[in-house]
Amino acid sequence: MVKKGVTLIEIVVAMSLVLLMLGVVDSMLISYLKNYKNSVIENKGFNYLNEAISIIEKEVNEDSKDVKTEGNIIKISYSDGSTTNHIKRINSNLYLLYGTIYSVPSDSSYKSLIIDDVKDFVAIKYGKTLYIKVSWYNGQIIERCLAIENAN
Incomplete structure (x- = not known):
């Protein structure tokens, strides 16, 4: 069966x-x-870092007369003769500090945020080349050498 x-x-x-x-x-x-x-997350980080470098490059090359670096601070004097701006890391943020020859930019000056959550910022000038290194909070690092077009 x-x-x-x-x-x-x-x-x-x-x-x-x-x-x-x-x-x-x-x-x-x-x-x-x-x-x-x-x-x-990684792509977002690299996009933010590249945008920060673009902002720095624009500030360094647009209408600048002199660019100096001191202790990882980029000091920019403009061709109008009275404007001086600094790019500096304050706490964990990278700022563009606005000033004039009469009021040197300080941490309490009027400022614009370039990028937040920065672990480290390095800026070194060699001749007409500006070396920049930005380390972000998640470990991503971007390094660039920027040609300084107008400044001494």
Whole structure:
């Protein structure tokens, strides 16, 4: 006599295989999502850092007469003869400090935020080249050498 139907053992084996496959797919999906999140954060960081370098380059090259560096502070004198701005790290933020020859920029001066959560900022001038290194809070670092076009 031939019996038709499915035994309990067959059902248990089939369910085990399905659960095993779901576990593998789930772990692959979680791994993919973690990698995606990390790459988004990394790209966002490099975009912020590149934007900060672009702002610094614009300030250094747009209508500047003289650019100096002292202790990782970029001091910019403009061709109008009265404006002097500084780019400086204060606490963990990188700022553009506004001033004139009559009121030298200080930490309490009017300022614009260039980038926040900066771990380290290095600025060194060699001739007409400005070396800049910015380290961000998550460990990302960007280094650039900028040509100073107009300044001495």
